[in-house]
Amino acid sequence: METTSLLFDAECRVLGELCTTGGSLVRAVLTDDGEEKIGSALHLWQTEGVPFLRKMEDVQVQEHISVRDGRFLESVRQWASVMHLQFVSVTSDVLACWQQIARLPLEPLQRYSMLLALRSLDVQELSVWRESLHEATDAVTHEREKAAKEIQTMWTNVAKSLVISPKRKKT
Amino acid sequence: MEMKRSFSIEQQHSLPAGLQRALNTLPGEKDLSADAVSRAAQRGYREREKILAAEKKKEVAAMLAALTPEMKSAMKFHAIQRTQEAADGEKIHHVGSSAVLPDVLHHRALRRD
Numbered sequence: 001m002e003t004t005s006l007l008f009d010a011e012c013r014v015l016g017e018l019c020t021t022g023g024s025l026v027r028a029v030l031t032d033d034g035e036e037k038i039g040s041a042l043h044l045w046q047t048e049g050v051p052f053l054r055k056m057e058d059v060q061v062q063e064h065i066s067v068r069d070g071r072f073l074e075s076v077r078q079w080a081s082v083m084h085l086q087f088v089s090v091t092s093d094v095l096a097c098w099q100q101i102a103r104l105p106l107e108p109l110q111r112y113s114m115l116l117a118l119r120s121l122d123v124q125e126l127s128v129w130r131e132s133l134h135e136a137t138d139a140v141t142h143e144r145e146k147a148a149k150e151i152q153t154m155w156t157n158v159a160k161s162l163v164i165s166p167k168r169k170k171t
Numbered sequence: 172m173e174m175k176r177s178f179s180i181e182q183q184h185s186l187p188a189g190l191q192r193a194l195n196t197l198p199g200e201k202d203l204s205a206d207a208v209s210r211a212a213q214r215g216y217r218e219r220e221k222i223l224a225a226e227k228k229k230e231v232a233a234m235l236a237a238l239t240p241e242m243k244s245a246m247k248f249h250a251i252q253r254t255q256e257a258a259d260g261e262k263i264h265h266v267g268s269s270a271v272l273p274d275v276l277h278h279r280a281l282r283r284d
Contacts, residue, residue, distance in 0.1 A: 105230045110246045117245030132239050139233035147226035151189060151219055158215040159193035162201045162208070 002026060004095050005073065008086040009037060012112035014102070015085070023070035038085075050075040086112070093126055094118045100133035104140060187212050189219075 007015040015034030019026040028042055049064030052075035065075040073089075080087035090098060094115070101114050121129060186194075190212060194201060235243065 104234050105227065106234075106246065113247070114242065114245050117242075128239065129242060132237055132242060136234045136237035139237050140230045143226055143229045143233050147222055147229075150222050150226075152193075154218045154222065155187070155189035155193040155215055156197070158211050158218070159190055159197050159201075161214075162194065162203065162211055163197055164200045164202050 002092075003073065003089055004092070005076070005087055005089040006098070006115070007034065007038070007080060008088070008108075008112055009033065010084055010086075012086070012108040014108070014111070018073075018076065020073045023073045025067035025072050038083075041079075045076075050079055052078060088115060088119070090115070090119065093123075093130075097126065097130055097133055100130070100137050103137050104133075187215055190215055 002019055002021050005018045005020065007018065009015055013033045014031055015038055016028060016030035018028050025045075030039060030042065045067055049066045049069075050072060052063045052065045052071065053060050054063055055061075065071050069075075077087050097118050098115055101111050101118075104111075106114070118126070118129065186208065190208075194203075238246075
């Protein structure tokens, strides 16, 4: 079964999504912030593996875990903790709600707070949230479309000011 | 005044895309002197900023109208926590006051207990 985990920086900006199955990596998608902050790390994971500290009796041994290894998810979780990043694994229902939240005009901290709240909901509550989020994204999309039309009309009016009227042409 | 019917490459790059699209659809001869185009573009950018600022407010209002009180409360949870952290000057590991817990988390915490 596929698991999706979201990575956030200390300011709660989303850096990307990691999809894993049986602990090994299926795919990773980074946001622009993620590309900037952890893009090079992701590249290293693919070539060298994820640095992972394993405790053996009294000694800590560093290993590099391949993206195909079943311990990949665990090693990224540890890496995120060392890097002071938030690592949040979510169910598919929560992920669907998160995708709606990501489209809302919210601050990163507000989005993150809602995600944490979502994770504590039961199925019935999650369904109510999903419905409200759907209404909210529809309402926001409607406002965006209205603004886009308004901007288009505005540019047409501005462009009209550049059209040379036949009267002006004669003079 | 110098009149041009078509844009040079340099002009195309400096023209706002919306203005260029609108100009392409309008019939008739246009005053595409650098001065006229620059003034039109500046006017358009100013107007666009106003529309986008108004849209932002409308978007937030539309979103808040659709969200339940529990969701609005959850949205503020970490913001409240962070403000408190800043005020206290240290990280708070446990939020003890139920006043800052959003309803949904509070109910969940009670249920767990």
